Amino acid sequence: MDLVTLLPHVNASLNGLATLLLVVGFVLIKLGKVDAHKWTMLGCFGVSVVFLVCYLVYHALMEGHSKTFPDYPAAWIRYSYYIMLLSHVVLAAVVPFLAVITIYLGLKDRREAHRKIAKWTFPIWLYVSITGVLVYLCLYQFFPPEAAT
Numbered sequence: 001m002d003l004v005t006l007l008p009h010v011n012a013s014l015n016g017l018a019t020l021l022l023v024v025g026f027v028l029i030k031l032g033k034v035d036a037h038k039w040t041m042l043g044c045f046g047v048s049v050v051f052l053v054c055y056l057v058y059h060a061l062m063e064g065h066s067k068t069f070p071d072y073p074a075a076w077i078r079y080s081y082y083i084m085l086l087s088h089v090v091l092a093a094v095v096p097f098l099a100v101i102t103i104y105l106g107l108k109d110r111r112e113a114h115r116k117i118a119k120w121t122f123p124i125w126l127y128v129s130i131t132g133v134l135v136y137l138c139l140y141q142f143f144p145p146e147a148a149t
Helices: 003-032 034-062 075-107 111-142
Strands: none
Touching: 003 034, 003 111, 034 075, 034 111, 075 111
């Protein structure tokens, strides 16, 4: 197995780990464990940065040969997949900016501003992480190309 074929699995794992860390970070802050929340969320951001690097490397190595969703599933499944993918891509473009602002405000101890933007950042980042795993599952597990034959 070469690097290119391994990266989608690595990316899905990183998205899954980011999802877990987001939820743990949320629970920690609800429990009042501010320091543990801070380190968990910084870890989540680090995982997301590693994901982004791996994602960009994968697409650079694929040289325009990205995997496409197959034609054999029912139309409603294909439309659902593309709606999910579109929302994932659009929101994924926003997450790095929201995350950096949210982290900056938290590290500067500007708690009210941090809480205000985190109410937007958290659900969007969580949605992007979860749908990243779902996109992977659709492309590589649920509807693989060889199932069409």
